[in-house]
Amino acid sequence: MGVVNVTPDSFSDGGSFLEPGAAVAHACRLIEDGADIVDIGAESSRPGALAAVTVEEELRRLLPVLRGLRDAPVPVSVDTVKPEVMRAVLAEGAAMINDINALRAPDALAAVAAAGAAVCLMHMQGTPGTMQQQPSYDDVVAEVKAFLLERVSAARDAGIAPESIVIDPGFGFGKTLQHNLELLRRLREFEVLGVPVLAGWSRKSSLGMITGRPAGERLAASVAAALIAAQNGVRILRVHDVAATRDALAVLAAVEKNR
């Protein structure tokens, strides 16, 4: 899953693709590089993000990009927490909603169910404004798993097809470095939920803590984390750098094939 941020303030690429033509061109580049899904987001969820984007502004950013990708050869996902935005982008051809809030907003479950769309349900402790202040768990894997199990049940009960549901432990969303590493190490345990697991480690601050590098210099660390996630059973990797991640996955696939 290749990331396209149509925002002025995303933590690693804010402002680069705010103009619709630039966003569409970037999405096409990611598809050429081998992305199987592109994920378009118009509201940053970076830690400490406070200024919520209005529905009107989010749609003003998203709709021209979706129109530009109408004939894209891969499904387009939209990263949003707002049911009004979900309904509008699904009507405009988006195939998937990627919700860092796991469809907890009133009417979000119904919006996805009505369109027969796919969804990614992500775990987050707190809200983007406060989530990194004091993340705390007794058992991070058990608690994230219990939350996702409840959200998968809610999605199924709302009429979302089981084969259209993906889960994500939400790396960096209300988690310390140690929480993120514990989840990465134990990703296989999420397979018991019976739906594909998605992971997003790309350029995240935990990688900065490990390497001491700023967001723009975390490519090697991001690829390493993606590879570990893939080895631990993750089916979808949400990344900014598709070509490099593809190469790493090709090496892993070659090793697995001749095992």
Ligand code: HH2
């Ligand atoms: N991470 C970000 C945004 N959306 N969605 C899922 N499912 N999983 C993630 O790990 C995830 C996500 C943050 O990355 P990015 O979109 O590059 O930054 P920003 O939120 O600042 O736009």
